[in-house]
Amino acid sequence: MVTFNAIPEDWGFQPIGDYVEKMVGGAPLKPSDFSTSGVRVIPKKAVQFGGKIHFDIKTFCTSEFAESNKRNVVDNQFLITTLRDLVPSGPTIGVIGVLSEKGSFILAQGVYGLKTKNVDDGYLAQVSNTSWYRGEMRKVFVGSTQVHIRNQEFLDVKIPFPEQQKIAAILTSVDEVIEKTQAQIDKLKDLKTAMMQELLLPSEKSGVGTKQSAAALSNSERYIPHTEFKDSPVGRIPKSWGVVPLESLVKADKKITYGIVQAGPHCEGGVPYIRVSDMSSRHLTKKGMLLTSSDIAKKYERSAVCAGDIVYALRGMIGHVHIVPSELEGANLTQGTARISPSEAINTNYLLWAMRSPYVTLQNELEAKGSTFKEVTLASLRKMQIAVPSDSEQQFISATLSSIELKIFAVEDKLEQSKLLKKALMQDLLTGKVRVKLD
Structure with missing residues (x-):
């Protein structure tokens, strides 16, 4: 948890609004305004912790709607935040993310674009991911089932502004490691899923078989795929199973x-x-x-x-x-x-x-x-x-899948270490406990 009970004397708390040149709100999109192509929409759920805008799926509105709502269009010059949340606790309300993708986007209701001045965007995004900042947002949001923050009250929230660029660069570099490590985990899990399908229930379509003897287990050149299959209670399987x-x-x-x-x-x-x-x-x-x-x-x-x-x-x-x-x-x-x-x-x-x-x-x-x-x-x-395949196949299948799983565990441990490092750095750098040297 990052706290700002004591900060260096040369730091100061300033309102977010002092560093916002322009604030753009979301458009009143109706179900009929959405389409399978056109202009990309930034929904509330795209604003999550991590400092970047994440799109689980691509959502579009019609070009006609975007044309008639130009005031709600932003590009990657804007930071993105959401000041409305359907969850009473408002877990991501006020969180700020960097829009890294190029192009024009239209904001959904409750989502806002911030064009900043005299501030490092990465630093602002990192501060918004601290527990301290979350507490400041909870102080100003209103409502019970659907909470929101009024624009001016959001802009009036004061945060510390130290040597921003260096701090942002350090924290962003750790974020990049976290992101790449997560991508590696996702690929390994996809590989594991595919290998489970192909090894545990090989078929003519996959063309995947297993080595047929214990001697072959250590010799990749003697890998022999199955060619004969039969129907079974669990589906098509090799004839020898x-x-x-x-x-x-x-x-x-x-x-x-x-x-x-x-x-x-x-x-x-x-x-x-x-x-x-x-x-x-x-x-x-x-x-x-x-x-x-x-x-x-x-x-x-x-x-x-x-x-x-x-x-x-x-x-x-x-x-x-x-x-x-x-x-x-x-x-x-x-x-x-x-x-x-x-x-x-x-x-x-x-x-x-x-x-x-x-x-x-x-x-x-x-x-x-x-x-x-x-x-x-x-x-x-x-x-x-x-x-039930042959003994040698059982050995090969379990060894292959276990090897992939162990790799996943190792990379997950690396991810957890990176997250702990990020947490420690946020506490040290964003409170001034550890100062960074300016070039």
């Missing part, structure tokens, strides 16, 4: 079972129990888990898990699945989760990926019971159809 119910892939002495422990008070030093909410993390880990007493754990030991078991979410986050690590040996399952103990007939890591596959997701959607609260029954889970 089989499809079996999940219950046939578990250990004979350990049927697929569900959790029966009810989440209760934390018992320090007790036995961890795995909840549906624990399934949202990258991996299952004891850190942060609630613990139950040894007596309760013993009472419900038939729902305890062993290292190497697979835990599956039957409700809430249906389909979230994890392998139990050694640190959770003996942990209990709470209601809404299920235990699967893979037999030697299946590679555990492959089964993990198969249960994340599109064809299993589809089966979940078809089998889920309930209206507002969906749940997959244990009977449906046991009959879940799983495509």
Whole structure:
């Protein structure tokens, strides 16, 4: 959180309006004014945190509407902000973004363009992303369900104006790293999705196969695509693959079972129990888990898990699945989760990926019971159809997908580090705790 309780003596607070040469408001667009082409519209949702204007989708209005509303047209000489929000808390109201795209744009109602003078636009955008600035906006917005800020009251808000260009350049450079890192994550996730489709359910159309022997796993030149396919309960699959119910892939002495422990008070030093909410993390880990007493754990030991078991979410986050690590040996399952103990007939890591596959997701959607609260029954889970390739293919598929996932995790960690750096820099630079030298 950036605070301005104490700033250098040579800094001063000035009204935003002192640095705004021109302020342009939004146009009263009606549904009939929108079109599939024409002049781009900047909607309220395009103004988000981060210092830039983000377009999730391209929205247009007719050229005729834009021609008759020229006073609401802006270009990249303007900063963009929104002074109206449909959310009572006004999470992005007053946030300022830099419009980097070239061309003419028409503003939607509640969106404003600011042509500035004697101020670095990047600095103004960065200040507007601080929690301190958010507090200043909350002081002046009015309304209950639909909040807004009056133009003059926005322009009267005072913010500090230090060595702007240097500060803006430093923070913007970190923003660029964050943006590029996020783009890298998005590409890796797209690759992961595509590879899951092609490896877990290869088809004639994709032409993707897998290496056919353990020796081939280390030799890319011996990659042999499948050429013969057959129909199956999960779709077209390679002729050499089989499809079996999940219950046939578990250990004979350990049927697929569900959790029966009810989440209760934390018992320090007790036995961890795995909840549906624990399934949202990258991996299952004891850190942060609630613990139950040894007596309760013993009472419900038939729902305890062993290292190497697979835990599956039957409700809430249906389909979230994890392998139990050694640190959770003996942990209990709470209601809404299920235990699967893979037999030697299946590679555990492959089964993990198969249960994340599109064809299993589809089966979940078809089998889920309930209206507002969906749940997959244990009977449906046991009959879940799983495509089973050769041992070497299972190894290759799981190794390939796990490798991509580890890359995603590594880049996500890099992204988090960059965000923490940005937060620290904002606190140091925007408060004058650390001064930057001017050229």
